[in-house]
Every structure is written in C-alpha cells, then in structure tokens.
Amino acid sequence: MSAGLEVTGLGVQLGRAQVLADVRLAAAPGSWTAVIGPNGAGKSTLLRAVLGVVAHSGSVHWDGVGLDTLPRRDRARRIAYAPQLPVLPEGVTTRDYVALGRTPHRPLLAAPRTADRAVVEETMARLELGALADRVLTTLSGGEQQRAVLARALAQQPQVLLLDEPTAALDLGHAQQVLDLVDRLRRTDGLTVLSTLHDLSLAGQYADRLVLLAAGRVVAEGTPAQVLTPDALRTHYGARASVVAGPDGPAVLPVRD
Numbered sequence: 001m002s003a004g005l006e007v008t009g010l011g012v013q014l015g016r017a018q019v020l021a022d023v024r025l026a027a028a029p030g031s032w033t034a035v036i037g038p039n040g041a042g043k044s045t046l047l048r049a050v051l052g053v054v055a056h057s058g059s060v061h062w063d064g065v066g067l068d069t070l071p072r073r074d075r076a077r078r079i080a081y082a083p084q085l086p087v088l089p090e091g092v093t094t095r096d097y098v099a100l101g102r103t104p105h106r107p108l109l110a111a112p113r114t115a116d117r118a119v120v121e122e123t124m125a126r127l128e129l130g131a132l133a134d135r136v137l138t139t140l141s142g143g144e145q146q147r148a149v150l151a152r153a154l155a156q157q158p159q160v161l162l163l164d165e166p167t168a169a170l171d172l173g174h175a176q177q178v179l180d181l182v183d184r185l186r187r188t189d190g191l192t193v194l195s196t197l198h199d200l201s202l203a204g205q206y207a208d209r210l211v212l213l214a215a216g217r218v219v220a221e222g223t224p225a226q227v228l229t230p231d232a233l234r235t236h237y238g239a240r241a242s243v244v245a246g247p248d249g250p251a252v253l254p255v256r257d
C-alpha cells in the first residue's frame with residue numbers, strides 16, 4: 001500500500017442504478033487530481049464515497065489506513081469535504097459556521113481554544129471573508145457562501161481536501177483566487193486535493209492529474225495534456241472543441257459547427 005490516497009475497485013449502487021463501477025485512482029501526497037466527466041457520470045458520488053458517506057464496495061486508503069475503518073472524528077482530521085450544494089444552517093454567522101471545521105480537533109463538548117479561534121480568523125482572512133464574519137451565513141451571496149463552505153473545510157486542516165465544483169458560483173476572479181489558494185496549500189502544507197471541476201480549462205491549468213469518468217467508469221486518466229483531447233471530448237461529452245496548449249496547461253475552446 002503506497003503513501004497518499006488509494007482507491008481500488010470502488011463501486012456504488014444507488015437504487016437500481018450502478019452509479020460507479022470498478023473505479024481505481026491513486027493520488028500522491030500534495031497532488032491535485034481533478035475528476036471530470038459529463039453530467040451524471042458519477043463525479044459527486046465518487047467524492048462522497050471517498051468521504052465515506054455513501055455505501056460502496058472496494059476500498060479507500062489514506063497512507064495505508066482504510067478510511068472506512070476509522071472512527072468519524074479521526075477520519076474528519078484527515079479528510080474534509082466542500083460539497084457542491086451544501087445545506088447551510090439558519091441563523092448562524094459566517095464565523096460560527098467556519099468554526100464548525102474545528103470540531104474534530106477539539107475535545108468533545110469543549111469551548112473553542114485560542115488556537116482554534118486563530119485558525120478560523122486566519123482561514124477567513126485568506127478567503128477574504130473577514131468583513132463578512134458577523135453576517136448571517138444565509139444572507140451572503142452564492143459566491144460568498146461558496147467561499148465560506150471552503151473556509152469551513154480548510155479550517156478543518158485536513159490532509160485530504162475533497163472539493164465538489166468549488167468554482168461553480170464564483171466569478172472568474174474569485175474562482176482563480178480560490179484555486180490559487182488551494183494550490184498554495186498543497187505546495188506549502190502538502191494538502192492532497194481531489195476535486196470535481198466542470199470548467200475543463202481550469203482543470204487543465206490547476207490539476208496535475210485528471211480522471212475522466214463516463215457512466216461511472218474511469219475511461220481516461222493521466223496528465224491534463226494526455227486526457228484533454230478533442231477526441232475524448234467528442235466521445236465522452238458529445239462536444240466539439242479544440243484544445244490549445246497554454247503556459248500552465250491545456251485550455252479547451254468550444255468550436256461551432
């Protein structure tokens with residue numbers, strides 16, 4: 001068993017549907033793997049299975065330890081998840097919401113320690129949430145809420161970060177700000193990132209490995225330049241696109257008939 005994240009033979013059945021079958025992926029510590037694929041391919045389900053909140057066959061190991069065997073609290077110190085459509089609590093301030101990320105690090109029922117509060121303030125500052133700290137979370141804009149959800153996951157100080165469409169509600173500037181921050185964290189803290197990303201150009205620029213899912217199976221895997229080919233986009237997305245080599249990775253350009 002190698003260091004990092006190792007997923008083998010992962011299968012998920014939801015109702016009558018086989019949503020994932022025989023999914024295998026390996027992510028080295030400090031790497032960024034983006035799971036891409038058309039709508040309904042099983043990307044979100046894969047992240048939720050890795051997190052351990054969806055019943056699955058196969059195994060998920062982090063540094064050789066089966067994540068499914070760990071108590072919830074121990075798992076939450078290793079792996080954090082920022083969902084695509086989070087259910088946000090009513091009447092909670094942004095600061096208190098981000099502070100929920102510290103729960104796995106605090107003794108049970110203990111009040112937040114100074115160190116926990118410092119992590120919360122620092123994480124909010126990094127995501128430009130300082131001015132929104134005392135606002136009620138549900139009054140924030142969609143993009144602001146998305147940054148708060150990411151802040152909560154980062155305040156957990158995990159070793160593995162699962163991000164489901166982290167830029168979906170963000171304008172281009174904020175999308176780059178969030179992805180740059182995640183990129184910095186993986187370089188400075190060795191954070192291992194597994195994300196879904198619909199924007200293939202962003203995936204090509206930020207991830208070092210891509211896993212292309214189609215109908216619940218891995219159909220291509222490798223560097224962005226290996227996976228993002230006009231052929232693969234035609235076959236698996238039914239899309240017409242050209243792929244342009246850029247300084248930070250390939251960019252995908254839709255083309256009209």
Ligand SMILES: Nc1ncnc2c1ncn2[C@@H]1O[C@H](COP(=O)(O)OP(=O)(O)OP(=O)(O)O)[C@@H](O)[C@H]1O
Nearest residue numbers: 014015017019037038039040041042043044045046
């Ligand atoms: N509870 C469920 N019962 C049956 N099928 C389900 C259930 N939940 C999800 N599915 C199906 O599983 C498939 C994979 O869903 P998933 O959300 O993982 O896809 P996705 O690749 O993340 O899609 P998108 O890009 O649209 O967000 C879809 O066809 C979805 O309809």
